[in-house]
Amino acid sequence: MKKNIFNFIATIVLASALSYVLPWWSIMTAALATSLFIPLKKAAVFFVPFLAITFFWASYCFIVSSANDFTLAKRISTLLELGGNPYLLILVTGLVGGLAAGITAVFGKQLALTLNKK
Amino acid sequence: MVFLGSYNLELMKYAKLLLSFILTIVIFFVLNTKMGTIPPIGKFLNPYNGIWQNEHDESISGEITIPGLKDKVTVHYDEQLIPHVFAQNEHDLYKAQGYLTAKHRLWQLEFQTYASAGRLSEIFGETALNYDRSERRRGMGYGADQAIAYMKKNDTETLRFIQDYADGVNAYINQLSPKDYPVEYKLLDYKPEEWTPKKTALLLMYMTKMLAGYDDDLEYTNVLREIGEKNFNLLFPDFFDITDPVIPKETDWSFIDVPQTDLPASKVVLDTITATIIKPHPDNGSNNWAISGAKSKTGHPILANDPHLGLNLPAIWYIMQLSTPNHNAFGATIPGALGVISGFNQFIAWGETNATRDVIDWYKVEFNEDRTKYKYDGTWKDVTIRVEDIKIKGKENYKDSVLYTHHGPVVYDKNFMSDNGRSGYAMRWIGHEGGNNQKTFIEMNKAKNYDDYVSALKYWNAPAQNFVFASTEGDIALWIQGKFPNKWEGQGKFLMDGSNPENDWQSYIPQAYNAHTKNPERGFVSSANQHPVDENYPYYVFNDGYETYRNRVINDYFNSKEKFGIDDFKALHNNNFNLKASELLPLMISEMDTSELTEDELIIFNEIKNWKFNNDIDEVGPSIWRQWYGKLRNLLWDEFDIEDVAMMKPYTYQTIYFLKHHSSHEYIDIVETKDKVETSQDLYLIAFKEAAERLNEIKSEKGDYKWLKYKATYAGHLLQGLPAFSRFDIPIGGDRNIVNATSENHGPSWRMIVEMTSPPTALGIYPGGQSGNPGSKYYDNFIDDWAEGKYHELNFLQSETTTAAMIGTLTLKPTN
Numbered sequence: 021m022k023k024n025i026f027n028f029i030a031t032i033v034l035a036s037a038l039s040y041v042l043p044w045w046s047i048m049t050a051a052l053a054t055s056l057f058i059p060l061k062k063a064a065v066f067f068v069p070f071l072a073i074t075f076f077w078a079s080y081c082f083i084v085s086s087a088n089d090f091t092l093a094k095r096i097s098t099l100l101e102l103g104g105n106p107y108l109l110i111l112v113t114g115l116v117g118g119l120a121a122g123i124t125a126v127f128g129k130q131l132a133l134t135l136n137k138k
Numbered sequence: 139m140v141f142l143g144s145y146n147l148e149l150m151k152y153a154k155l156l157l158s159f160i161l162t163i164v165i166f167f168v169l170n171t172k173m174g175t176i177p178p179i180g181k182f183l184n185p186y187n188g189i190w191q192n193e194h195d196e197s198i199s200g201e202i203t204i205p206g207l208k209d210k211v212t213v214h215y216d217e218q219l220i221p222h223v224f225a226q227n228e229h230d231l232y233k234a235q236g237y238l239t240a241k242h243r244l245w246q247l248e249f250q251t252y253a254s255a256g257r258l259s260e261i262f263g264e265t266a267l268n269y270d271r272s273e274r275r276r277g278m279g280y281g282a283d284q285a286i287a288y289m290k291k292n293d294t295e296t297l298r299f300i301q302d303y304a305d306g307v308n309a310y311i312n313q314l315s316p317k318d319y320p321v322e323y324k325l326l327d328y329k330p331e332e333w334t335p336k337k338t339a340l341l342l343m344y345m346t347k348m349l350a351g352y353d354d355d356l357e358y359t360n361v362l363r364e365i366g367e368k369n370f371n372l373l374f375p376d377f378f379d380i381t382d383p384v385i386p387k388e389t390d391w392s393f394i395d396v397p398q399t400d401l402p403a404s405k406v407v408l409d410t411i412t413a414t415i416i417k418p419h420p421d422n423g424s425n426n427w428a429i430s431g432a433k434s435k436t437g438h439p440i441l442a443n444d445p446h447l448g449l450n451l452p453a454i455w456y457i458m459q460l461s462t463p464n465h466n467a468f469g470a471t472i473p474g475a476l477g478v479i480s481g482f483n484q485f486i487a488w489g490e491t492n493a494t495r496d497v498i499d500w501y502k503v504e505f506n507e508d509r510t511k512y513k514y515d516g517t518w519k520d521v522t523i524r525v526e527d528i529k530i531k532g533k534e535n536y537k538d539s540v541l542y543t544h545h546g547p548v549v550y551d552k553n554f555m556s557d558n559g560r561s562g563y564a565m566r567w568i569g570h571e572g573g574n575n576q577k578t579f580i581e582m583n584k585a586k587n588y589d590d591y592v593s594a595l596k597y598w599n600a601p602a603q604n605f606v607f608a609s610t611e612g613d614i615a616l617w618i619q620g621k622f623p624n625k626w627e628g629q630g631k632f633l634m635d636g637s638n639p640e641n642d643w644q645s646y647i648p649q650a651y652n653a654h655t656k657n658p659e660r661g662f663v664s665s666a667n668q669h670p671v672d673e674n675y676p677y678y679v680f681n682d683g684y685e686t687y688r689n690r691v692i693n694d695y696f697n698s699k700e701k702f703g704i705d706d707f708k709a710l711h712n713n714n715f716n717l718k719a720s721e722l723l724p725l726m727i728s729e730m731d732t733s734e735l736t737e738d739e740l741i742i743f744n745e746i747k748n749w750k751f752n753n754d755i756d757e758v759g760p761s762i763w764r765q766w767y768g769k770l771r772n773l774l775w776d777e778f779d780i781e782d783v784a785m786m787k788p789y790t791y792q793t794i795y796f797l798k799h800h801s802s803h804e805y806i807d808i809v810e811t812k813d814k815v816e817t818s819q820d821l822y823l824i825a826f827k828e829a830a831e832r833l834n835e836i837k838s839e840k841g842d843y844k845w846l847k848y849k850a851t852y853a854g855h856l857l858q859g860l861p862a863f864s865r866f867d868i869p870i871g872g873d874r875n876i877v878n879a880t881s882e883n884h885g886p887s888w889r890m891i892v893e894m895t896s897p898p899t900a901l902g903i904y905p906g907g908q909s910g911n912p913g914s915k916y917y918d919n920f921i922d923d924w925a926e927g928k929y930h931e932l933n934f935l936q937s938e939t940t941t942a943a944m945i946g947t948l949t950l951k952p953t954n
Contacts, residue, residue, distance in 0.1 A: 044184035080185040092193040092913030099862035127158035
């Protein structure tokens with residue numbers, strides 16, 4: 021459990037640090053790194069980075085958007101056929117990031133297992 | 139067995155590694171790539187440089203360094219986000235204008251020049267290729283090149299100002315990182331490029347196309363061939379039986395001593411043209427008027443302007459105050475062009491409507507075998523070739539060789555919308571002439587009186603405009619300014635033989651002889667895209683789709699009483715009287731045989747009978763009229779529905795005239811019903827029944843067919859009305875041919891009223907907002923007030939120290 025929490029926090033910290041030098045896929049790089057250096061087990065391999073980035077991106081977007089009365093979020097939500105609901109767009113944004121991070125972490129885990137065997 | 143099991147386990151491990159690796163690559167690819175119209179979702183949605191970085195209003199305070207500035211420039215923003223710019227010299231002023239326009243409207247600024255240049259395929263891919271080819275064959279880039287070449291040769295001062303503007307735009311672009319790009323760039327996955335003077339020339343070409351790019355010569359040619367000369371002259375007369383021209387009828391033209399070009403023995407070329415290139419919106423037009431001090435309640439002249447254009451977001455206009463120690467102008471600017479286009483300064487006010495003159499003609503040219511020469515004056519002349527290299531997103535470039543003759547580009551030939559290998563149609567267009575249109579606005583912004591206004595106009599070639607004028611000195615005036623060919627009677631109404639020199643434009647009408655009026659006796663000047671002059675003007679002018687309703691309502695209004703004030707001007711801008719309906723509907727109602735109507739139809743009939751011809755939003759009359767007249771027109775002109783022939787139907791005024799005065803003409807009959815000869819009464823009834831059916835359908839779709847829902851006015855985003863960035867069901871009345879000319883997606887794009895006090899006091903509003911960012915509350919915040927017929931006071935600052943009611947101050951500073 022402790023490792024899960026540690027990975028969760030590290031993924032967010034690393035992702036936000038890397039975002040200054042890398043494009044959007046900095047979250048994938050962060051998830052790869054944490055999966056290699058803070059290895060988790062079973063479902064946690066995917067779900068911890070998934071939840072970390074979903075939480076990180078969604079709360080980031082919420083803070084930015086609420087400061088502007090969700091003006092653009094409502095429009096983009098209409099654009100992406102999410103019914104004009106800004107919260108749904110925020111959630112989707114989080115899930116997109118989370119999914120990318122989670123999948124990369126699974127790859128990281130497999131990579132670690134393969135490397136460790138040799 | 140043990141060995142094999144561990145081998146399998148090993149294999150599983152690699153398979154899992156490979157699978158998870160592939161999954162990772164796939165998710166990266168999916169989120170990083172634009173698929174069809176779906177933006178690259180990872181790039182688009184991530185919080186650091188995706189759309190979330192556009193979720194804010196623009197910053198409007200602080201200090202910014204701009205390379206190349208000579209001095210400090212102060213910019214105060216008022217609560218409407220209108221920038222009030224105080225520069226110390228003109229070069230800095232236009233740098234600041236470029237910078238600020240880019241800051242608030244970058245995507246629109248650039249997109250419009252892509253559209254003008256025929257470069258949309260670079261953004262949208264192959265779907266835009268046909269559009270791009272049309273624009274290039276129309277010679278948009280060629281015309282812009284001509285304008286730049288003219289300025290290089292004759293007016294390097296204006297060109298330097300245009301370069302200043304470009305420097306300002308680029309200063310802004312260079313400050314941006316990808317996270318700052320306007321949201322449309324992120325949606326379409328591309329980035330802004332460097333701004334150049336040619337882009338300003340392209341923007342001016344875009345305006346020229348929009349306002350002087352409409353013509354029906356090729357359609358007229360088909361119509362003439364199909365219906366013969368007698369019917370053509372009846373249905374498309376050079377002048378209608380009534381004219382209420384821009385320049386008052388009683389104007390004395392005796393000062394004109396250059397005659398109209400003599401009529402040669404030239405014949406029309408009666409070719410069949412199957413289709414023509416996309417044309418600008420036929421409703422592009424406007425109202426403007428000014429009253430003299432004697433006609434004004436306060437004793438000061440008052441001027442008004444409302445250009446009717448497509449209702450788009452971001453709006454076509456951007457409001458600015460632009461000042462140096464030597465001048466102070468305020469009004470509507472167009473992103474890409476320098477100075478104020480429709481506005482005022484301390485001394486004068488001005489505004490434009492479209493002059494709608496025929497400045498496009500078509501010539502049939504015949505080529506030699508390898509299309510390197512064309513026939514002219516009994517010999518062969520060399521063709522020049524302009525290769526249009528069209529970049530296409532995700533594909534190889536498309537190269538289109540356009541042949542140029544001395545007339546202009548051969549738009550239609552075997553490679554484009556025609557299958558004739560040895561001939562083509564060349565376009566002669568004033569837009570290709572080059573010239574110095576930009577200088578007119580630079581000078582107009584500084585003009586102090588009537589003489590300055592007249593000399594500023596001299597540079598204006600195209601699109602020809604009715605420039606209304608009023609001054610604090612008490613003058614009012616209206617010049618119809620443009621460069622007009624001095625045509626022989628009938629020249630250019632139809633396709634001409636391009637090998638005959640007599641068909642060339644022989645000369646131009648001397649600028650001083652352009653129709654104009656100053657301080658006319660009636661105490662007002664006005665224009666609404668109607669006929670510029672009556673038959674007494676000594677040069678050839680024919681009806682090429684002139685307005686015949688708004689002008690009469692406006693002129694009748696100003697003849698109706700002695701004195702007028704600002705409130706009268708507002709009322710006229712918002713006037714919804716449907717003169718067109720009032721001239722035909724009573725006849726339709728009285729002549730139709732109502733005994734044939736069902737109960738449902740009778741309800742609708744009684745509704746329209748009680749209508750007082752006002753196109754207000756809660757009326758049903760306008761909807762019934764639209765349907766009934768529309769069906770009637772289709773039934774009446776069924777002779778014009780010919781497959782694979784580009785035709786045009788008679789204009790509304792002549793249609794109504796025809797129904798009133800020629801009700802036994804053979805064209806009244808419906809061709810399809812072979813065994814029956816219909817009368818106009820029959821047409822009214824059939825049309826009414828069809829209209830009633832459609833109205834009841836609309837009622838079941840929308841709940842009712844009141845004008846509000848029927849018309850459903852909207853302001854559509856420039857990207858084909860992208861619903862997320864557009865505004866729908868705007869509650870505003872009016873329609874085309876009504877002074878409040880608001881139809882579905884077209885109408886008064888800027889309403890301005892200026893009273894010539896010293897300094898002038900002004901009102902203005904437009905259907906949009908100052909910001910081009912859909913994430914800003916200033917994106918569309920004027921629309922509700924505009925729809926209600928309200929105006930905003932324009933805060934005309936007299937010095938940069940007046941900062942009352944300002945919400946922010948931005949200082950632009952030189953590098954050192």
